[in-house]
Amino acid sequence: MAHVLVDLKGKTALITGASRGIGRAIAARLAEHGANMVLAARTQGPLDAAVQELKSQYHIEAIGIPTDVAKLEDLKGLVEKAKARFKQIDILVNVAGVSSQHPFHQQPVEDFEMLAHVNYLGYVRLIRLVIPDMVARKSGQIISVVSGSTLVDPIPRGFLAYSSLKMGLRAFLKGLFWEMREHNIKVTSLLPGVVASDLTDHLKDVAQQQKDRLMDPVAVADMVSFALSVPANACPLELAVINQLTTWTKPVIDYQQTQAK
Helix, strand or coil: CCCCCCCCCCCEEEEECCCCHHHHHHHHHHHHCCCEEEEEECCHHHHHHHHHHHHHHHCCCEEEEECCCCCHHHHHHHHHHHHHHHCCCCEEEECCCCCCCCCHHHCCCHHHHHHHHHHHHHHHHHHHHHHHHHHHHCCEEEEEECCHHHHCCCCCCCCHHHHHHHHHHHHHHHHHHHHHHHHCEEEEEEEECCECCHHHHHHHHHHHHCHHHCECHHHHHHHHHHHHHCCCCCCCCEEEECCCCCCCCCCCCCHHHHHCC
Protein backbone atom coordinates (compact mmCIF):
# COMPACT_ATOMS: atom_id res chain seq x y z
CA MET A 1 0.00 0.00 0.00
CA ALA A 2 1.12 3.52 -0.74
CA HIS A 3 2.21 5.63 2.20
CA VAL A 4 1.04 8.86 0.53
CA LEU A 5 -2.55 9.49 -0.51
CA VAL A 6 -2.78 10.64 -4.11
CA ASP A 7 -5.93 10.69 -6.26
CA LEU A 8 -5.07 10.14 -9.93
CA LYS A 9 -8.48 8.92 -11.09
CA GLY A 10 -9.11 10.10 -14.64
CA LYS A 11 -5.41 10.79 -15.22
CA THR A 12 -3.20 8.92 -17.67
CA ALA A 13 0.42 8.05 -16.88
CA LEU A 14 3.00 6.90 -19.42
CA ILE A 15 5.88 4.91 -17.95
CA THR A 16 8.94 3.60 -19.80
CA GLY A 17 10.84 0.54 -18.61
CA ALA A 18 7.55 -0.49 -17.06
CA SER A 19 7.60 -4.28 -17.34
CA ARG A 20 9.99 -4.98 -14.47
CA GLY A 21 12.05 -3.55 -11.63
CA ILE A 22 11.67 0.15 -10.83
CA GLY A 23 9.28 0.81 -13.71
CA ARG A 24 6.89 -1.93 -12.70
CA ALA A 25 6.93 -0.81 -9.05
CA ILE A 26 6.07 2.73 -10.13
CA ALA A 27 3.34 1.46 -12.47
CA ALA A 28 1.75 -0.51 -9.63
CA ARG A 29 1.89 2.53 -7.36
CA LEU A 30 0.26 4.88 -9.88
CA ALA A 31 -2.39 2.28 -10.71
CA GLU A 32 -3.06 2.03 -6.98
CA HIS A 33 -3.55 5.80 -7.01
CA GLY A 34 -6.17 5.30 -9.75
CA ALA A 35 -4.29 6.37 -12.89
CA ASN A 36 -4.85 4.73 -16.25
CA MET A 37 -1.59 3.37 -17.58
CA VAL A 38 0.42 3.34 -20.78
CA LEU A 39 3.30 0.94 -20.22
CA ALA A 40 6.33 0.87 -22.49
CA ALA A 41 9.09 -1.75 -22.57
CA ARG A 42 11.06 -3.64 -25.17
CA THR A 43 9.80 -7.16 -24.47
CA GLN A 44 6.19 -8.06 -25.29
CA GLY A 45 5.67 -10.93 -22.84
CA PRO A 46 6.55 -9.19 -19.56
CA LEU A 47 4.76 -6.08 -20.81
CA ASP A 48 1.52 -8.00 -21.41
CA ALA A 49 1.82 -9.65 -17.97
CA ALA A 50 2.23 -6.25 -16.29
CA VAL A 51 -0.81 -4.84 -18.10
CA GLN A 52 -3.03 -7.76 -17.11
CA GLU A 53 -1.88 -7.64 -13.50
CA LEU A 54 -2.59 -3.92 -13.14
CA LYS A 55 -5.99 -4.12 -14.80
CA SER A 56 -7.04 -7.07 -12.66
CA GLN A 57 -5.69 -5.84 -9.33
CA TYR A 58 -6.49 -2.12 -9.53
CA HIS A 59 -9.43 -2.04 -11.98
CA ILE A 60 -7.89 0.66 -14.14
CA GLU A 61 -7.42 0.84 -17.90
CA ALA A 62 -3.97 -0.07 -19.18
CA ILE A 63 -2.22 -0.74 -22.47
CA GLY A 64 1.27 -1.99 -23.23
CA ILE A 65 3.26 -0.73 -26.19
CA PRO A 66 6.53 -2.49 -27.15
CA THR A 67 9.09 0.31 -27.40
CA ASP A 68 12.82 0.69 -27.82
CA VAL A 69 13.47 4.11 -26.30
CA ALA A 70 16.73 4.34 -28.26
CA LYS A 71 14.71 4.62 -31.49
CA LEU A 72 12.98 7.90 -32.32
CA GLU A 73 10.34 6.21 -34.48
CA ASP A 74 9.41 3.91 -31.58
CA LEU A 75 8.99 6.93 -29.31
CA LYS A 76 6.81 8.70 -31.86
CA GLY A 77 4.64 5.59 -32.18
CA LEU A 78 4.40 5.27 -28.40
CA VAL A 79 3.05 8.81 -27.99
CA GLU A 80 0.66 8.49 -30.92
CA LYS A 81 -0.81 5.23 -29.61
CA ALA A 82 -1.09 6.58 -26.07
CA LYS A 83 -3.00 9.65 -27.27
CA ALA A 84 -5.20 7.58 -29.57
CA ARG A 85 -6.28 5.46 -26.59
CA PHE A 86 -6.43 8.00 -23.77
CA LYS A 87 -6.55 11.38 -25.57
CA GLN A 88 -3.79 12.92 -23.46
CA ILE A 89 -0.78 12.12 -21.27
CA ASP A 90 -0.98 13.76 -17.85
CA ILE A 91 2.09 12.19 -16.25
CA LEU A 92 5.28 11.01 -17.94
CA VAL A 93 7.65 8.83 -15.93
CA ASN A 94 10.99 8.10 -17.61
CA VAL A 95 12.56 4.96 -16.17
CA ALA A 96 14.06 2.89 -19.01
CA GLY A 97 17.82 2.73 -18.82
CA VAL A 98 20.87 0.59 -19.41
CA SER A 99 24.10 0.25 -17.47
CA SER A 100 27.67 -0.41 -18.49
CA GLN A 101 30.25 -0.48 -15.72
CA HIS A 102 33.93 -0.63 -16.68
CA PRO A 103 37.19 1.15 -15.99
CA PHE A 104 37.27 3.71 -18.80
CA HIS A 105 40.28 2.20 -20.59
CA GLN A 106 38.37 -1.09 -20.82
CA GLN A 107 34.96 0.38 -21.72
CA PRO A 108 33.66 -1.17 -24.96
CA VAL A 109 33.61 1.64 -27.53
CA GLU A 110 30.24 0.38 -28.79
CA ASP A 111 28.67 1.06 -25.39
CA PHE A 112 28.91 4.85 -25.66
CA GLU A 113 26.29 5.19 -28.38
CA MET A 114 23.97 2.72 -26.61
CA LEU A 115 24.22 4.63 -23.33
CA ALA A 116 23.65 7.98 -25.03
CA HIS A 117 20.64 6.85 -27.03
CA VAL A 118 18.90 5.13 -24.11
CA ASN A 119 19.93 7.06 -21.00
CA TYR A 120 20.00 10.58 -22.46
CA LEU A 121 18.29 10.88 -25.83
CA GLY A 122 15.59 8.41 -24.85
CA TYR A 123 14.51 10.78 -22.08
CA VAL A 124 14.98 14.07 -23.93
CA ARG A 125 13.24 12.95 -27.11
CA LEU A 126 10.23 11.49 -25.32
CA ILE A 127 9.83 14.62 -23.21
CA ARG A 128 9.98 16.72 -26.39
CA LEU A 129 7.22 14.62 -27.96
CA VAL A 130 4.95 14.79 -24.90
CA ILE A 131 5.49 18.31 -23.61
CA PRO A 132 3.83 20.47 -26.32
CA ASP A 133 0.37 19.16 -25.36
CA MET A 134 1.14 19.79 -21.70
CA VAL A 135 2.14 23.36 -22.51
CA ALA A 136 -1.08 23.87 -24.47
CA ARG A 137 -3.14 22.59 -21.52
CA LYS A 138 -1.02 24.38 -18.90
CA SER A 139 -0.93 21.11 -16.99
CA GLY A 140 1.29 18.06 -16.63
CA GLN A 141 4.03 16.38 -14.64
CA ILE A 142 7.32 14.88 -15.82
CA ILE A 143 9.25 12.59 -13.47
CA SER A 144 12.56 11.07 -14.51
CA VAL A 145 14.79 8.50 -12.85
CA VAL A 146 18.33 9.88 -13.10
CA SER A 147 20.96 8.44 -10.72
CA GLY A 148 22.28 8.96 -7.23
CA SER A 149 25.78 8.68 -8.69
CA THR A 150 25.37 12.23 -10.04
CA LEU A 151 25.65 13.48 -6.46
CA VAL A 152 29.27 12.32 -6.29
CA ASP A 153 32.22 14.46 -7.35
CA PRO A 154 34.31 13.05 -8.91
CA ILE A 155 32.17 10.47 -10.71
CA PRO A 156 32.44 7.01 -9.09
CA ARG A 157 35.13 4.77 -10.55
CA GLY A 158 33.85 2.42 -13.21
CA PHE A 159 30.85 4.64 -13.97
CA LEU A 160 32.46 7.38 -16.06
CA ALA A 161 30.46 6.86 -19.27
CA TYR A 162 27.21 6.02 -17.51
CA SER A 163 27.28 8.75 -14.87
CA SER A 164 28.57 11.54 -17.10
CA LEU A 165 25.54 11.09 -19.34
CA LYS A 166 23.30 11.01 -16.28
CA MET A 167 24.89 14.27 -15.12
CA GLY A 168 24.04 15.80 -18.49
CA LEU A 169 20.48 14.53 -18.12
CA ARG A 170 20.26 15.98 -14.62
CA ALA A 171 21.42 19.39 -15.91
CA PHE A 172 18.88 19.25 -18.76
CA LEU A 173 16.01 18.42 -16.39
CA LYS A 174 17.00 21.17 -13.98
CA GLY A 175 16.89 23.68 -16.83
CA LEU A 176 13.58 22.26 -18.02
CA PHE A 177 12.15 22.76 -14.53
CA TRP A 178 12.79 26.51 -14.77
CA GLU A 179 11.44 26.78 -18.32
CA MET A 180 8.23 24.91 -17.57
CA ARG A 181 7.21 26.66 -14.35
CA GLU A 182 5.47 29.44 -16.28
CA HIS A 183 3.44 26.79 -18.09
CA ASN A 184 2.30 25.13 -14.85
CA ILE A 185 4.19 21.93 -15.69
CA LYS A 186 6.12 20.17 -12.95
CA VAL A 187 9.52 18.58 -13.64
CA THR A 188 11.08 16.30 -11.02
CA SER A 189 14.33 14.31 -11.11
CA LEU A 190 14.77 11.21 -8.95
CA LEU A 191 18.29 10.42 -7.74
CA PRO A 192 18.12 6.92 -6.23
CA GLY A 193 20.99 4.87 -4.92
CA VAL A 194 21.64 1.30 -6.07
CA VAL A 195 18.34 -0.54 -6.52
CA ALA A 196 17.69 -4.27 -6.85
CA SER A 197 16.35 -4.08 -10.39
CA ASP A 198 16.82 -5.35 -13.93
CA LEU A 199 20.02 -3.30 -14.23
CA THR A 200 21.61 -5.58 -11.62
CA ASP A 201 19.84 -8.81 -12.59
CA HIS A 202 22.90 -10.09 -14.48
CA LEU A 203 24.88 -9.71 -11.25
CA LYS A 204 22.49 -11.64 -9.04
CA ASP A 205 25.20 -13.63 -7.25
CA VAL A 206 26.96 -10.44 -6.22
CA ALA A 207 23.72 -8.67 -5.38
CA GLN A 208 22.57 -11.61 -3.26
CA GLN A 209 25.74 -11.46 -1.20
CA GLN A 210 25.13 -7.75 -0.55
CA LYS A 211 21.33 -7.67 -0.63
CA ASP A 212 21.14 -5.55 2.51
CA ARG A 213 22.88 -2.79 0.56
CA LEU A 214 20.41 -2.71 -2.34
CA MET A 215 17.23 -0.64 -2.15
CA ASP A 216 13.87 -2.14 -3.04
CA PRO A 217 12.23 -0.63 -6.16
CA VAL A 218 9.31 0.31 -3.88
CA ALA A 219 11.57 2.99 -2.36
CA VAL A 220 11.63 4.72 -5.75
CA ALA A 221 7.86 4.34 -6.10
CA ASP A 222 7.60 6.14 -2.75
CA MET A 223 9.57 9.03 -4.25
CA VAL A 224 7.11 9.22 -7.14
CA SER A 225 4.15 9.21 -4.77
CA PHE A 226 5.65 12.11 -2.86
CA ALA A 227 6.34 14.09 -6.05
CA LEU A 228 2.68 13.69 -7.02
CA SER A 229 1.35 14.51 -3.56
CA VAL A 230 2.65 18.03 -3.01
CA PRO A 231 0.30 21.04 -3.38
CA ALA A 232 -0.36 22.49 -6.81
CA ASN A 233 1.89 25.49 -6.12
CA ALA A 234 4.90 23.33 -5.16
CA CYS A 235 7.21 21.02 -7.10
CA PRO A 236 10.11 18.87 -5.88
CA LEU A 237 12.98 19.76 -8.21
CA GLU A 238 15.08 16.75 -7.18
CA LEU A 239 14.51 13.87 -4.78
CA ALA A 240 17.42 11.74 -3.58
CA VAL A 241 17.19 8.52 -1.58
CA ILE A 242 20.55 6.81 -1.17
CA ASN A 243 21.37 3.42 0.34
CA GLN A 244 22.34 3.74 3.98
CA LEU A 245 25.29 1.36 3.47
CA THR A 246 26.44 2.32 -0.01
CA THR A 247 29.65 4.29 -0.42
CA TRP A 248 29.65 5.49 -4.02
CA THR A 249 33.42 5.91 -4.14
CA LYS A 250 33.57 2.12 -3.82
CA PRO A 251 30.51 0.93 -5.79
CA VAL A 252 28.22 -1.62 -4.18
CA ILE A 253 28.93 -3.94 -7.12
CA ASP A 254 32.69 -4.12 -7.47
CA TYR A 255 33.97 -4.35 -11.04
CA GLN A 256 36.76 -6.83 -10.31
CA GLN A 257 34.37 -9.08 -8.42
CA THR A 258 31.96 -9.20 -11.36
CA GLN A 259 34.79 -10.08 -13.75
CA ALA A 260 35.58 -13.17 -11.69
CA LYS A 261 32.04 -14.51 -12.07
